[in-house]
Every structure is written in C-alpha cells, then in structure tokens.
Amino acid sequence: MSISTRPLPSASRTGPGELPQAAGAGGPLPGVPRLAARLLYQVQRLLAPNAGYRWLARWTAASPARTRIFTAAERAAKARLFGCQMCGQCTLPVTGYACPMSCPKQLRNGPCGGVGADGSCEVYPAMRCVWVTAYERAESQGRVADLRLLQRPVDHREHGRSSWVNYWLGRDEGLWTADDGLAAAPQIWRAGPP
C-alpha cells in the first residue's frame, strides 16, 4: 500500500506534455470517448436486441467472411470512438460510454488509487483517467448507480470477437450484477458454478 518510495512518473518516464507513442505490450492507453454520453445512451436504445438485430447477428455469425467484415467494421468504429480493445464483452452501457479496457490496468470495477489530483492517469500522466471520465459522463446523465454494479471477470476467449453479435445473440448476459451486491452476496459466475 505504501507509495512513498515511488518516483514521480512524469519526472522519470514521460516528459511534460509528451504522449506515449503506442500501447504495445505495455498495455492499452486511456481512451477518450469522441461522442457525447447523452447521444450514446440514445443510440443504445436504438441498438437494443430485436428480431431484426438477432437475424443480422445470426446471419453474420453463420459465415466466417461476414464475421470478419462485420468485426473489422466494429473494431474500426469503436477503436476510434472509445479506444476499444475488442474484449468482446462490452461494458460501455454501464460505464458512461468510457471504455474501462482502455485503462492501462484494464480495471472494470472503478479507478485505481493512483489517480492524480487533477484527474490524470497514474500510468500516463499526460492523459485523463478513464474512470474520472466515466464518472463525469455517468453523473451528467444520472447514471452513477451503473458504476456500483459489480463487473464479473473477463472471458479472454472472447478477445477480438464482435461484442455486438454477442450482445444481440444474448451471449453477454450477466457481465455485471443486477444491483450493487450489498444486500445479498452475488455469485461471481454469470450463471451458477460452471
């Protein structure tokens, strides 16, 4: 827990105002959402699963070529809009449409303890903490309660797959708990012990 011996990140690693060049093996870079939270919550309603989307998802998933094209389009759009890492288990609807997988520690349940007083990312001080962004966006839309939901562990087999197809086919149910979990201890498994 002690942090007193830690050198200042900005002094030793990234110069003032200097942005790290690429994510690479060091993990992702904090994403910056490009669209307003309000608009995205409206789009969310338009994307809710219905017969048409379910047909589209099944039709896409039935063909490797269509899956590749659809997934590439999703990747391009979401990488640009959110810094999406293609975890395939999208949690954006309950994180103020700020992508927690773009946190350098990929924290899905809230910020780490190292956020700078100005809201900067501890790992890349020139950038803003994803969770500070998430909190502000959720609060602006009255959705702070979303952030109290417990996010279940990521299934890394889904990495690189389309979360839209997963969503429309109902494969991503139970990614997070139904409530804050304080009244009754929620199970860590999405559907009972495997």
Place this chain on the structure above:
Amino acid sequence: MSSGNGRAAMAGADQADGWEPDALRRRLQSGAQAVTAEIGPPRGADPAAIGRKVEPLRGWVDAVNITDNQSAHTRMSSWAGSLFALAARVPPVMQVTCRDRNRIALQSDLLSAAALGIPNVLLMTGDHPRFGDHPEAKPVFDLDSVQLLWAARTMRDEGRLLSGRTLDPPPGWLIGAVENPFAPPSAFRAARLGKKAAAGAEFVQTQYVFDVPAFGRWLAEVRDLGLDQRCRILAGVGPIRSLRALAHLQRGVPGISVPDEIGRRLHGVPPDRVADEGLRLCAEIIQQLLALPGVSGVHVMAPGFEHGIPAILEAAGVPPRPRLPPAVPAPAASSQERSGHAD
C-alpha cells in the same frame, strides 16, 4: 468471518505467551481498534531480513502486512515473507496484487497461503510495472481488485474456484482490501469501497492520511452507506521524517495529498528537529483518526523506519496490544463464524 482451516497447527498451544496468529480477526471481531504495520521484503536472499524488521513490532501490532513486490520492484515474495513473519511469531497479512499473476496463479497462491497458516490476505490491483524496476515487463491484470476479492470470498465461503471446482477443505483467511479516500473521482470513493465490501472485503487499509478533515468527509459517506460495519476501516498513517520526503510527497505522488499546514509546521522547526516533529505529527494524526467514529484502527507505513513504529504508537497513546478476549469455544466456532461478517 469464516473460521480458518489449515491453521489448526498454529493456533491454540501457544496461547500462554500471547502468540495468536489470528489476532487481527479476533481484535476486529471484539470491536476493539486494531494496529497493523507494513513490512517490505528484502531485495536479496537474506532469510533473517524479515525477522529483523518484525521483531521490534511484536506485541505492538496485531499483524504486519508483507508487501507484494511493492511499487513493482522485484523483491522476496509476499508469501515467503509471510512465512518468515509467522516464524518470528508476528502474524502476517499477505498482500496479493493482480499485476503479475493471472487467475490460475492468484488462486493457487491464495490456497497455498491458507495451507501454510497465513491468517490474513490483502487483495489489491497493484502498481503498474511502468513504475517499477522492470518497466518492460508484461502487465497482467487478468482480474481487477474487486474481482480478486470476489474470487477469494467465493473460494472461502462457497468452497469453489472460479472454474467452479470444489475446494476441500476451503481456505479460511480474513480478507482485506485497500482504498484511497482522496483520489479523484472523490465522489465515487465511498461507493468504490462499497463494491469491495460487496465482493468480500472484511477490512480495508487506506492510503496515507495527512488530511484528516478530508478523510473525515470520506468516512462520513462510508458510514452513511453502513460500510464501516461490514468492512472495518484501518486508516493508513506514516511519518514524514525529512524535508526531502515532504517535498517528494507535496510534488504530487499519485494519490497522496499533504495539506500546506503540515509543510509549514515541518519547515518551522530547525533542520535537526524535522524528524522528531514528523514523528510527533504522525502520532497526533493517529490520535485524531482513532477518535473518529467508524475507524477500527490504524495501519502504520514507515519504510526503512519500521523499528521506530512502537515509539510513534507510544507517543500517540496506543499501548502494546492488550490481551485478546477469550477465543470462541472450538466446537461451535466453525459453523458460527462462517455465517457472518465481523461484528
């Protein structure tokens, strides 16, 4: 809190001299305030290093945290350090971070800790390798701290791994977490502790507190949510022993804030008095914190100055640890303790 399996050999026989591996759990269960301190394992293969650091603390603390490659600098592991602490008859809190291990290794190490008689674990995200002595290392972060707490609670209370496979017998450690009451988004910090409590944290140790009023504001939110009753709060404290350390903290170590008043006070004494003034200040902060409703104890962090911790506690009016109340009778203990939280 659940009872401890795999600790039977440790507990019991040695009660006469006050040695109780489960002291932290029992102290918190009794409603008394607890004291813990932090110990960094050595960079080297010295088998006596941990013993040297913990021995001055024996009798003054309920447990010592053994850090897990703190600040992402490679050192002796926290489980090995915890064993050395047990051998020195000071109960350990084994710190476990998500930085270096995936869920397979994390659960394996947690099981091993229980089998080895380590009574407490402290589960946290951990510093990013970028800050450490191997900045080129691959960060793991397969689970986050909430998910690791949740996995540990599942192992202990449901007797199952994340895979669903059963554990026989399940582990029995006390589960702790960390929180920083001060870092943005500050309006979310109490709720974040709520997530950790919901996931399974029974106690929490906080980041260094220098700004007691700011800590009090966070604590009021925590109390409003009823969290202090289900997750005991140990406030993090530590002495600022030089103007250099003060400058380092004030320049903005992520997540730590030092009020100007503390700077003025340390600058206001002659240079050879700064260290003493820092200790006095730390003792005063401990007194203020222990007087706050909802604070269940303090966690003292003094890297490189562990031997000075008893003097700080004494100056704060915190005497050596009083004897623990009699243990719950053995036959009933398992079933009774397993059902609930610390109270």
